[in-house]
Every structure is written in structure tokens, then in C-alpha cells.
Amino acid sequence: MLKLTVRRLFYSLITLLIIAVVVFVAVELLPGDTATAYLGREATPQRLASLRAELGLDRPAIERFARWFAGALRGDFGMSLARDKPVVDLIGVRLRNSLILGLSAALIGIPLALGLGIIAGLTRDRAPDLWISTAALIAMTLPEFVTATFLILVFSISLQLFPAVTVVPANAPILDLLPNLVLPIVTLTLIMVAHILRMVRTSVIDVMTSDYVQMAILSGVPYRRVVLRHALPNALLPAISITALTIGWLLGGLVIIEVVFNFPGLGTLLLDAIHTRDIPLVQGIALATAGVYVVVNLGADVLTLMLNPRLRTLRTA
Amino acid sequence: MNEPFVEVNDLTIGYRNRQGQIVNVLRGVSLVMPRGGALGLVGESGSGKSTLGMALLGHLRAGSQVQAGTVRFEGVDPFALNPAELQALRGGRIALIPQNAAESLTPTMRVGDQIVEVLQFNRILVGAEARDLALELLGQVRLPQPEAMFTRYPHELSGGQQQRVAVAKALAGEPELLVLDEPTTGLDVTTQAHLLDLLAEIVAQMGTAMLYISHDLGVIARVSDRVAVMYAGEIVEVAAVTDIFARPTHPYTRGLLASIPRLTQAGIPKAMPGQPPTPGEHGTGCSFTPRCTFADGTCETVAPTLDAAAQPGQLVRCHHWQTVAKIEFSQELQQAFHKAVRKVEPEPAVELAGVEIAYTRQGLIQRLRGLPEPPATVSDITLTVHKGETLALVGESGSGKTTIVRTIAGLMLPRMGSLKFKDYDLNVGVDRRPLELRQQIQLIFQNPDASLNPRHTVAEILDQPLRLYFNLSRSERRERSIELLERVRLGPHYRLRYPGQLSGGEKQRVAIARAFAAEPQLVLCDEVTSALDVSVQAAVLDLLAELQAEHGVTYIFIAHDLALVHAFADRVAVLYQGRLCEVGSTDEIYTPPHHPYTETLLAAAPRPVPGLRPHLLGSDVPELAPPPRGCPFQRRCPRRIGSICDEEAPPWRVPVEGHRIRCHIPLDELETAQVSAAEHVIPLEPLSNSVSSN
Structure with missing residues (x-):
């Protein structure tokens, strides 16, 4: 069990390393660099050359990567090329904002999804299931920017309950951010709930028709207990990994939603960084996102290991 | 209170099909069972026997309904009970022992907790009292170390142990009636014999009535006093x-x-x-x-x-x-039995010499650390199969039968030894074998549901070998496939059907036709009839025998049913833990002297003769790996003679040319002991003196 966890952790670190390389190469392959982006129309060969020398862009790519990587190991992700600030400082507060948004959506969405999924699964093809499944299908099919725009139209413009876009600065205290959070959270939650719910529903239906659930019923075990003790622990196992995957998707979805609501999170920062070819910043953000993703998946793996006796008692030869 | 114990009256159960018509699965079934009786319910798949069993528990398959008639258990109609009353009936007064214990135990719950649960709801026992009783029950079904078993999860137990847990669970509520739905199907013969013995004993002790559902007449003869x-x-x-x-x-x-x-x-x-x-x-x-x-x-x-x-x-x-x-x-x-006509020719078709097959390879690190190599899955197999002969490979699950066949087919490579088919070297994977060799060796699998592509029509399935091996035009292939279908007694209209539209027997016929489409000389049959109903099984055997007589093919035939092997094989190789125990002609195998393992298998096989009690030899504890030294059967052998069995590999003894037994016990001693054992325990079967006619 411990051995398995340690092994997963080791693989996670390798994943992060590969991501760092891939992001570096990808940005390197884009036409132009920070100097051209920064100088824009004022670029002359001389100014470009001197700026490149100043920023260290004239060094070979391998050397730049090695230097950055050595720094990253010490927790120093370098300076933002375009903004003249340490990458860590830039990311810090934005990561906080995005995490608040993502975690709130997850905290509301996951229990809601599990609950609705279980209800739908247990009432298969009857009224509650039909309502829940249809709603989930609609929520799933609409792209997040459509949902977001629709919510803005109803709650910000017609009802004037929440602000349509965020105007407070990125480093504002959480309390000031709060009203700005509601609509983005609702948008994220809607789509996430739909995905997880459908998975949970299928899995509950599968398990409820399994031999062991039938057997428990035929052994005179009360229905409530059959559901809670025999069915759910088995039905929720596959839900764990799908939830982790959904959270990964949520990180990507965040970029779009943050842009729509102009929310000062990691997503809007990433977009800026890419526009300005700010390689250290892009790399820092990519790594932070990947880190969250890896941690969530690691958590899901460990949780599955803990809940599934088949895996837990597996002899690792 | 003169109610009969169980009374089913004119019971009709049916469901509505897509056209809205009512399809009756049970039609006017009436049945009476006395308290403590043992009724065997026999029938082929689809005969409604499970539906009837479940109806006693007040359970219907989704969509089914009672169309007419009544079920009464001591005057109570289970279909008229409210959920609470039904819960009290199920598990408490009527308990079920299901077919597939592996799937009927909840994988995320400890075995002990599942028994405690039944105690809690059916006998209102909790805490230490329930735990003690659960431990007692685990001991009662003869599971070793009940304390350790209690905390295990279902997947940590063997198939036989899982089935014992299912029995313990059923007994926990002290039921008056046990419904057993094919509880030993899928278990090895020795495990089955031990389990049936256990059930008979417990039922006699507790006075529980049994409704025993099975398709296996041998098992029914063993457990019932009345049969429907x-x-x-x-x-x-x-x-x-x-x-x-x-x-x-x-x-x-x-x-x-x-x-x-x-x-x-x-x-x-x-x-x-x-x-x-x-x-x-x-x-x-x-x-x-x-x-x-x-x-x-x-x-x-x-x-x-x-x-x-x-x-x-x-x-x-x-x-x-x-x-x-x-x-x-x-x-x-x-007059029912007929021997297949065969022309066995003296030239060898398949020759295996010193074959050793292993699934795992030792890693570099283990080799460097000087760890001893674990014993191979299959080892020291030397066998010759003659042209036109049928060789049966017999043994319990894990005996390496399928591994050997897969190696001959080229799906696995041996670690050591030589395999030859005529002049071809079989020591190469199937991907590197010449086309004509691949054509000459064909496989038929156990389960046609899995071996036939459900999205291909029968015509497409038969077309594949025809296209691959023969240069035929479209119309020639069409003609040939119709011929092949006729050969397996299916009409040409079957060409356009999908496997899903065929019955089990028909599917296996298509699989046979596909194998013979290649015009093979060696056909490997892996439990080809075990998924079929008995009434269809004999027809498939007939077909295989006919095809053999016609084309002179050689069969290597895997089976776990010893009676079936007796019906069909010329020679038998008995395997235990991937090692040969005995090789000989069918007659030699079925008469003493036997290898003690062959004896154990024969003694445990259920027979369709009431009053015969199989005598159990040794234990049914399955082994995961062969012992590193000595005789592979040392740990379970009922005739173990001492440390020599653990230390030294037994010698081959040859009673007559072509019959070999690998045992430390001299042949005459084996024979005397086995003849007297058979006389003591098994009453003479009335049929045993009859000679089969051609």
C-alpha cells in the first residue's frame, strides 16, 4: 500500500518534469520571442539584440532551460521577462484566486453530483431519474461560455444581483472578491456536476443489478443497508477517477470562464503571458496547473487504493 | 395447520416482450415439498428452473410478473408480503446459495462482516455474540482458520472457499428451506464432491429442506430424494x-x-x-x-x-x-452408447519432448541476487499423439492443460524442450509460422460467445479461413461455406445470421465449421462442450467424431469432465500442477492401477446413479504453485508413503507398453489398494458390467 503510493508519487514527479520540457519546447517553437513581442513596432535589429542580451535570450535554448530548471529546483522560477517581477509573486495571488474558484466549485459540485447521480441511478427510468438526466444532458452539451453569457444576462443584467465582470484588483481580499465569484462558480459547477453525475448514475445502475446486490436483497438485508453498505462503496469507486479527471478539465475550463468574467485568476494571466511570449511566466503557470492536476490525480489514486480492497491487498511482487 | 411445507400451485410467470405479448417462462407449475425434503430440479438452460427457485423467495426477474397461480411457504404467499415481512422471510426462513459465489459476495466487505450481517438481520444477534457464531459457521463449512478467514475479502479466497462462505452465509439465518441454484457449477470435481458432502451432512443435521437446481444429473442423483x-x-x-x-x-x-x-x-x-x-x-x-x-x-x-x-x-x-x-x-x-470409428495411424502427428513453459521470467535483479528460479508452470511434458488419434488432457483448473494447448498453437513459447508437428518445428510463435502450418493447426474454444465476432455474419466468419488459406473465387467460397454449414448440420440460410441469433449449440457448430474450413490436420479443442446443454453435447461429440473419421484429423481435447473424456478420447494424459501424472489409453486410465491423482479425480466425479456416494480422497485445498521438489501431488496425495514423496521425483512406472504412471508406489501395491478401495466404498453400479456395443 505504502509502496504503491510512493511509486505513484515518483511517477508524478516524472510527469511534472516532462511537462516542463514540453512547455518550454512548445513556447520555443512559436514564432517570435519576448524581445519581438516587447518591442513591437519599435523593433530594430540593434535594439532586439541588446534586449536579448539583457534578458539572456541569446544563449542557446538548452542552456536557458538548464538554468531555469536548476532555479526551479530551489523554488526560484525566475523573473517574468515582460513584467520585471519574480514569477512566483505574479502567480501567487492569481493561483489563490483560481484555487478559491475551483475549490468552491468542486466542494459544491462533487457532493451535489454524487447525490443526484445516486438518486438517478436508484430511480432508473422513473421520474426523478428522467428529470435529473435530462437536465444533466443540457448542462453538458452547452459550452461554458454560452452558459456563462446566459447567466450574466439573467443575473447581472436583468436581475442585477451579481457583477457581470470583475473590476476589483487581483490582490483584493477574499471578501471583496466574493460577489464576483458566484457566477463563475455556478457556471463551473453546472458542467462539472453534469459529467460526474452521469458517470455515477451508470455505475449505480450497474452495481444495483450485480449479483452481490441481488444476493444481499435475497439474504433479507434491508434496502437502505443494501444501498449504503453493498452498493455505494462499489459504485463510487469508478466515480473517484472520473472526478479527478473532471477537476483536470475544470482547470482548462477555468481559462475560458475567467476570461468571460474577467476574473483575475491564473487563466487570464496565462493568456497574457502567452501574448507577450513571457516564457518563464508561461512555464511557471503551466507547472502550477500541472502540479494541481497531478496532486488531484494522486489523491484520487490513493483514495481508490484505500477504498478498494482488491487493490489494497494486491501483492506487489 | 395442515398446510404443506412448500406448495406451488399452477404457477405461471411471464414477461411482456417488445411486441407487447406475454411470454411465459413458467407454465402452470405445481409442486409440493415436505418439511426436510430434498427436491432436485433438473432442466436445460431456459427451462425455467431458476425462475421457479427464485419465485419461492418472492423474487422475480425485472419485468416478469406472476400471471397466474400461487406460491405458498407454510401457508404464506411471498408475493403478498410487505418489504419488512419479505426481509424476514428471505435469509431467515428461506436462504439462497447462488451459482457464482465469486460474484455474489460483495467485494468491498469482509467475509466475516457479510455473515454477521445476516445474523444481525435474521437472528437479531450483534457484537461478540454474532462474531462468535460467524466464526463457528466458518468452521462448520470447514474453512481452515476461521479467525483469519473472517477478516479476508472475497477476492482473497479460492473459488471453493468462496462457495463455502456462501453456504455459511445461507446457514446463518437457520433457514427451514435452502434454495441452491447450481452451487457447484464451475468448481473442480474434487471441490464439488467435498462441497456436496458438506451440504448433505449439514442438511441432515439441521433438518433443512433443499430445493437443488442443477443441469448436472450426477449432482442431482447425489443430493435429492425426489426429482422434478x-x-x-x-x-x-x-x-x-x-x-x-x-x-x-x-x-x-x-x-x-x-x-x-x-x-x-x-x-x-x-x-x-x-x-x-x-x-x-x-x-x-x-x-x-x-x-x-x-x-x-x-x-x-x-x-x-x-x-x-x-x-x-x-x-x-x-x-x-x-x-x-x-x-x-x-x-x-x-444401446445408447456407440464407439466412434477411428483410424489411428502409427506415424506420430505431435511430439512433445521435455517441454517446460513458464508465464513469468525472472528479472535481472532476481537472477543477480541468486534467487532460485521458481518452478515452471508446466514442466517435463513428453507426449506423442498419433495421426488420427484423440488425446485428452485432463486435470483440475491450474493443471496447465490450456497452457500446453496454447503453446502448441503458437500463442506462447516454451522455455525448454522441443515441440514438433509432423516435420514442422512448433518452437516458434504463431506469427512466424509458415502459412501452411497455421492452416494445418486449428483451435476451437470453450465459449463460442467469446470466440465468434458478434458483428460478423456466419458467412463472414467462415469466409476468413477460406480467404486466408485458399485461392478461391467469391462464388467458390460461397459454395464451400454452404457445404461446411451442411457438414455441421446447419442449413444455408444460417449464412446471413449473426452469432447472437443462434443457440449455444448452433454457435459451437459454426465455430467447428470455421476450424474445419481451413482443412486442418490437428484440431485443438479447449473444453468445447462445457458451455453446452447435455442434450446438445452428445450431438457435438458425434459431429467431431464424424469429421475425424472423414478427414483423419488428430484431436487434442481438453476436458475436466472425466465421463466425457471416457466417451470421446483414445488416450488420456492426466496433469497435476503442470506435470504429467499418468498417460495411457482410455481403458487403462479408467481401470486400476491409477495414479493416486487419477484415482482422486475418478472417485470425486459425480455420477448419475442415486445412492452412490463418491469417496473423498485427500483434501480439496487448491495449490497455487507446484512444490519445488519431489512429486507434484505430494501435498494432497491420499496414498503418500513418506518423505520420499517430498524429496525425490517419482519414477515412471510402465504397467503395459504405452501406459505410464509416475509414482513412488509399486504398481501391484497401487492396484491391490485401489481395487479394494473401490469395492469397499462404491456399491457396484448396475451398468458397470454392460459392455458397450459398437
Whole structure:
């Protein structure tokens, strides 16, 4: 069990390393660099050359990567090329904002999804299931920017309950951010709930028709207990990994939603960084996102290991 | 309070199909069981036997409904109970032992907790009291170390142990009636024999009544005192167990009994023509009419009723039972077996010498650390199969039968030794074998559901080998596939069907046709009849024998059913833990001297003869790996003679040319001991003296 966890952790670190390389190469392959982006129309060969020398862009790519990587190991992700600030400082507060948004959506969405999924699964093809499944299908099919725009139209413009876009600065205290959070959270939650719910529903239906659930019923075990003790622990196992995957998707979805609501999170920062070819910043953000993703998946793996006796008692030869 | 214990009256259960018609799975079933009785319920797949069993528990498959009739358990109708009352009935007064214990135990709950749960809800026992009783139950079903078993999860137990847990769970509520739905199907013969023994003992002790559902007449003969035979949703005959087996009066019962291969009889049993109707597709008359040799015009139009027959308590649903009863059944049975005609030629077809096969390779690190290599899965196999011969590989699960066949087919590579087929070296993977060699060796798998692509029509399935191996035009291939279908007795209209539209027997016929489409010389058959109903099994054996006679092919035939092997094989190789124990002609294998393992298997095999109690030798504890030294069977051997068995590999002893037994015990000692053991424990079977006629 411990051995398995340690092994997963080791693989996670390798994943992060590969991501760092891939992001570096990808940005390197884009036409132009920070100097051209920064100088824009004022670029002359001389100014470009001197700026490149100043920023260290004239060094070979391998050397730049090695230097950055050595720094990253010490927790120093370098300076933002375009903004003249340490990458860590830039990311810090934005990561906080995005995490608040993502975690709130997850905290509301996951229990809601599990609950609705279980209800739908247990009432298969009857009224509650039909309502829940249809709603989930609609929520799933609409792209997040459509949902977001629709919510803005109803709650910000017609009802004037929440602000349509965020105007407070990125480093504002959480309390000031709060009203700005509601609509983005609702948008994220809607789509996430739909995905997880459908998975949970299928899995509950599968398990409820399994031999062991039938057997428990035929052994005179009360229905409530059959559901809670025999069915759910088995039905929720596959839900764990799908939830982790959904959270990964949520990180990507965040970029779009943050842009729509102009929310000062990691997503809007990433977009800026890419526009300005700010390689250290892009790399820092990519790594932070990947880190969250890896941690969530690691958590899901460990949780599955803990809940599934088949895996837990597996002899690792 | 003169209610019968169990009374089923005119019960009809059906579901609505897509066209909105009601399809009845059970049709007017009536049944009475006394307290403490043991009723065997026999029937082929789709006969409605499980539906009937579940109905006693007040359970219906989703979509099914009681259309007519009643079920009464001590006067109580389980279908009229509210959920709380139903919970009290189930597990408490009627308990179920299911077919597949592996899937009927909740994987995320400890075995002990699952038993405690039954105690909690059916006997209101909790805490230490429940725990102690659960431990006692685990001991009662003879599980070793109940304390350790209590905390295990189902997947940590072997198939036999899981089934024992299911028995303990069922007994926990101290039920008055046990419904057993094929509880030993899928288990090895020795495990099955031990489990049946255990059940018989416990039931006798507790006075529990049993409804034992099975398709296996050998098992039914062992456990029941009365037997009900079901066909197409109806009971066609009920009688005392001795009458059913000695004086059956329904043509179906007779056909069924005649179609099972017997341990004591070489030769293929008589196949029943046709196949059972699918639910809802029986005519207005007797549903057995199309397959019945006694049928006349009345049978087609008038449905017979279940009437008293000659023996006391015997009921039969047949217009002509009196005519049927006049024919002495033992006579009929003797004529039922026929030996397949074979031309075995002296030249060898397949030669294996010193073959060793391993699934795992030792890693570099383990080798560097000097760890001893673990014993190979299959080792030291030296065998010759002659052209036109049928060699059976016999052994329990894990004996390496399938591994050897897969290696011959080139799906695995041996670690050591040589394999030859005629002049070809088989020591190469199938991907590197020449086309003509691949054409000459064909495989037929156990489960046609898995081996036939469900998205291909029969024509497409047969087309593949024809296209691959022969240079035929489109119309030639079409002609050839029709020929092949006719050869396996399927009409040309089957070409356009999908496997899903065929019955089990038909699917296996298509699989056979596909193998023979390649015009092979060696056909590897992996448990080809074990997924089929008995009445269909004999027909498939006949077909295989005919094809062999016609094309002179060689068969290597895997089977776990020793009676089936006796029916079909020329020679037998008995394997234990991937090592050969005994090789010989069928007659030599089935008469003493045997290897102690062969003896154990033969003794445990259930036989369709009531009153025969299999004698159990050794334990049924499965082994995960062969022992590193000595005789592979040392740990379970009932005739172990001492440390020599653990230390030294036993020598091959040769009673007659071609028969080899690998054992430390001298042959004459083995023979004397085995002959006397057989006389002591097994009463002489009335059929054993009859000689099979050609």
C-alpha cells in the first residue's frame, strides 16, 4: 500500500518534469520571442539584440532551460521577462484566486453530483431519474461560455444581483472578491456536476443489478443497508477517477470562464503571458496547473487504493 | 395447520416482450415439498428452473410478473408480503446459495462482516455474540482458520472457499428451506464432491429442506430424494430419485439420461435431436413433440397433463407414458452408447519432448541476487499423439492443460524442450509460422460467445479461413461455406445470421465449421462442450467424431469432465500442477492401477446413479504453485508413503507398453489398494458390467 503510493508519487514527479520540457519546447517553437513581442513596432535589429542580451535570450535554448530548471529546483522560477517581477509573486495571488474558484466549485459540485447521480441511478427510468438526466444532458452539451453569457444576462443584467465582470484588483481580499465569484462558480459547477453525475448514475445502475446486490436483497438485508453498505462503496469507486479527471478539465475550463468574467485568476494571466511570449511566466503557470492536476490525480489514486480492497491487498511482487 | 411445507400451485410467470405479448417462462407449475425434503430440479438452460427457485423467495426477474397461480411457504404467499415481512422471510426462513459465489459476495466487505450481517438481520444477534457464531459457521463449512478467514475479502479466497462462505452465509439465518441454484457449477470435481458432502451432512443435521437446481444429473442423483424434470417452463416428470434414474417414463427424461456420458461406459452417448424451444415458442400441444420419437398427431395439438404414472408418487406429463414405460430403460441405456470409428495411424502427428513453459521470467535483479528460479508452470511434458488419434488432457483448473494447448498453437513459447508437428518445428510463435502450418493447426474454444465476432455474419466468419488459406473465387467460397454449414448440420440460410441469433449449440457448430474450413490436420479443442446443454453435447461429440473419421484429423481435447473424456478420447494424459501424472489409453486410465491423482479425480466425479456416494480422497485445498521438489501431488496425495514423496521425483512406472504412471508406489501395491478401495466404498453400479456395443 505504502509502496504503491510512493511509486505513484515518483511517477508524478516524472510527469511534472516532462511537462516542463514540453512547455518550454512548445513556447520555443512559436514564432517570435519576448524581445519581438516587447518591442513591437519599435523593433530594430540593434535594439532586439541588446534586449536579448539583457534578458539572456541569446544563449542557446538548452542552456536557458538548464538554468531555469536548476532555479526551479530551489523554488526560484525566475523573473517574468515582460513584467520585471519574480514569477512566483505574479502567480501567487492569481493561483489563490483560481484555487478559491475551483475549490468552491468542486466542494459544491462533487457532493451535489454524487447525490443526484445516486438518486438517478436508484430511480432508473422513473421520474426523478428522467428529470435529473435530462437536465444533466443540457448542462453538458452547452459550452461554458454560452452558459456563462446566459447567466450574466439573467443575473447581472436583468436581475442585477451579481457583477457581470470583475473590476476589483487581483490582490483584493477574499471578501471583496466574493460577489464576483458566484457566477463563475455556478457556471463551473453546472458542467462539472453534469459529467460526474452521469458517470455515477451508470455505475449505480450497474452495481444495483450485480449479483452481490441481488444476493444481499435475497439474504433479507434491508434496502437502505443494501444501498449504503453493498452498493455505494462499489459504485463510487469508478466515480473517484472520473472526478479527478473532471477537476483536470475544470482547470482548462477555468481559462475560458475567467476570461468571460474577467476574473483575475491564473487563466487570464496565462493568456497574457502567452501574448507577450513571457516564457518563464508561461512555464511557471503551466507547472502550477500541472502540479494541481497531478496532486488531484494522486489523491484520487490513493483514495481508490484505500477504498478498494482488491487493490489494497494486491501483492506487489 | 395442515398446510404443506412448500406448495406451488399452477404457477405461471411471464414477461411482456417488445411486441407487447406475454411470454411465459413458467407454465402452470405445481409442486409440493415436505418439511426436510430434498427436491432436485433438473432442466436445460431456459427451462425455467431458476425462475421457479427464485419465485419461492418472492423474487422475480425485472419485468416478469406472476400471471397466474400461487406460491405458498407454510401457508404464506411471498408475493403478498410487505418489504419488512419479505426481509424476514428471505435469509431467515428461506436462504439462497447462488451459482457464482465469486460474484455474489460483495467485494468491498469482509467475509466475516457479510455473515454477521445476516445474523444481525435474521437472528437479531450483534457484537461478540454474532462474531462468535460467524466464526463457528466458518468452521462448520470447514474453512481452515476461521479467525483469519473472517477478516479476508472475497477476492482473497479460492473459488471453493468462496462457495463455502456462501453456504455459511445461507446457514446463518437457520433457514427451514435452502434454495441452491447450481452451487457447484464451475468448481473442480474434487471441490464439488467435498462441497456436496458438506451440504448433505449439514442438511441432515439441521433438518433443512433443499430445493437443488442443477443441469448436472450426477449432482442431482447425489443430493435429492425426489426429482422434478423441467422442460420449456413445465414440469414434465416428478418421481423419487431412484425411479427417475432407473424407470424414467417421460421421453425427455429418458433422452436426457441417455445423453450423458458415463464414467463406466466408453463410447459416445445418444444425442437428442433438435433443441429446446425458446420461451413462448412452444406450440399448443406437448412442447417436446418436435424432439420426441413417440409423438403422434395428438401430441401436436393436445397438451398433456401431469398425471400419476406407474410408480407411487410418480407424475408424468405425456400422452404415451404407458408405451414409454414398457421399454426397459436399462436396455435402452445399454444401446445408447456407440464407439466412434477411428483410424489411428502409427506415424506420430505431435511430439512433445521435455517441454517446460513458464508465464513469468525472472528479472535481472532476481537472477543477480541468486534467487532460485521458481518452478515452471508446466514442466517435463513428453507426449506423442498419433495421426488420427484423440488425446485428452485432463486435470483440475491450474493443471496447465490450456497452457500446453496454447503453446502448441503458437500463442506462447516454451522455455525448454522441443515441440514438433509432423516435420514442422512448433518452437516458434504463431506469427512466424509458415502459412501452411497455421492452416494445418486449428483451435476451437470453450465459449463460442467469446470466440465468434458478434458483428460478423456466419458467412463472414467462415469466409476468413477460406480467404486466408485458399485461392478461391467469391462464388467458390460461397459454395464451400454452404457445404461446411451442411457438414455441421446447419442449413444455408444460417449464412446471413449473426452469432447472437443462434443457440449455444448452433454457435459451437459454426465455430467447428470455421476450424474445419481451413482443412486442418490437428484440431485443438479447449473444453468445447462445457458451455453446452447435455442434450446438445452428445450431438457435438458425434459431429467431431464424424469429421475425424472423414478427414483423419488428430484431436487434442481438453476436458475436466472425466465421463466425457471416457466417451470421446483414445488416450488420456492426466496433469497435476503442470506435470504429467499418468498417460495411457482410455481403458487403462479408467481401470486400476491409477495414479493416486487419477484415482482422486475418478472417485470425486459425480455420477448419475442415486445412492452412490463418491469417496473423498485427500483434501480439496487448491495449490497455487507446484512444490519445488519431489512429486507434484505430494501435498494432497491420499496414498503418500513418506518423505520420499517430498524429496525425490517419482519414477515412471510402465504397467503395459504405452501406459505410464509416475509414482513412488509399486504398481501391484497401487492396484491391490485401489481395487479394494473401490469395492469397499462404491456399491457396484448396475451398468458397470454392460459392455458397450459398437
